Amino acid sequence: MKRGFKNSRFFNTYTLHFQSPKLTQIMKALSILGSLLLSLSFSNLAIAQWRVIALKSDTKIYADGKLLKKGAQIKPSTQLKFAQEKSYVRVYQKRNPLFTIAPGTSKKLEGKAADLLLNRKKFFSRGEIKLIEPFYTLAEARDLLSGDLSLIFIDKAQLFFNKNVFQNYDQPEAFFLLYTHQGKKAVKKLSYQRTDDQITLPLDKNIYAGISDLNTISQNALFFKTNKTRKPTLLSRMKTVVVVKPDKKFKKEMAELIKILDREYTEKAIKKRAKTQNSSLRFMIDRADEYKLYDIIHFFLDYYDSMPERNSVKFWLIKNFPKLQVPGKQN
Structure with a gap:
């Protein structure tokens, strides 16, 4: 199974569609801010250590020749070796996005940690955020349902x-x-x-x-x-059609992930990360719940090696983590 992320049709399905000049300007500003955040993140990552918060449990991953375990600290220069293509390491550094390290489309089983980071884009809902996000066009439905990655539903399809x-x-x-x-x-x-x-x-x-x-x-x-x-x-x-029912181990790791996301996507944390105040920062703060959702979707993707259907993820989160603010959920 191919692990293609940059060209994944799933992400093309959820691109923003702006129709007014004002919204277009906002999008351009957001794009600039996104580039700034990414450059700040990677410059900070280059001099800091990363904490391993999750890794694929049924395969072995080595860091500088030693078996890698959850909770360990690694550096961008750490030499990683994966036993299998379908492996991953999730890493975290304070005031930076969560990252996944994996062979990815390159299928490289070993290399420096910084060279194996997966570049995953985030796209947001159109206009008003709703709990259920249906397909709006036939082309959109075909893009997702016939994509390169297997599609899974959580609990219910x-x-x-x-x-x-x-x-x-x-x-x-x-x-x-x-x-x-x-x-x-x-x-x-x-x-x-x-x-x-x-x-x-x-x-x-x-x-x-x-x-x-x-x-x-x-x-x-x-x-x-x-x-x-x-x-x-x-x-x-x-x-x-594959329906998965997450086990206790997965739920425990998800709870740990949500705690990290709750800390990293407060208004104060976002301001510190951006280190600037402009019109698009407000947009980023308002969309913090969607940033969280994408990190959660990526965790599902890593764990099951398949693309989770977005709506089923939302319903599962509401059921299992009722305090989490899911995009479109009414309080």
Whole structure:
């Protein structure tokens, strides 16, 4: 499985769409601020030590020839060696973003820690922040569902479509999942719920008719049908639907991560990190909850080696960490 982050279609799905000159100016200012923060972060990281807050537990990672453990301190110059491609180390330094060190797309199993940092971009919700973020276009749905990385849902699998996704068609009257199992094609009709502006498509864990080994399933495709079409229309090719239920170990590590994020994304901490006061700083402070969410999403990605579906992450966080301010959550 490829671990592509810079070109991950998931991130393209959640880019900002500004339409007014004022918002465009804000975005430019934010871009400049982001570059400043990144340069400040890496200049500080170059002279400081990083604390290991998490690492993949089922593989061995060595730092300067010694087995690396959680809580250890490493430097940018530390020589790391990974036993497997699907390994990672999460590091933290006060007043700096959290970083992941991993072989990544380069597939380099060893090198200096600073050379193995993954560069992951953060993109934000469009305009008003809402709890449920549906697909708004057919192209957007296809980008995420057929992306390079496997897609996982946390606890429960649901897809949300704004009515505009189907604006060039009559509204769907039925949805179908087509897949291949051991060389045989199967079709599953899916239930759905409709409101005035949204369609919710639950993906029950039994959609594969009780097949336990999901690795034997291939060629998934999602179709919809209207009353005026004889044949179903392809909505998207998609990855096998995988629903994960985080265990106690994962929840414990997530709790530790959230404590760090709560400290690092206070208004005071953001000001110290930026070391400047301008119009875009207010935007950054207002979007602190989304910065936290992206660090959490990256943690899911590292842990499961798959891209978590954003809405399911939000619902899981609200259920398991009710004090956390999730973007779009009403107090």
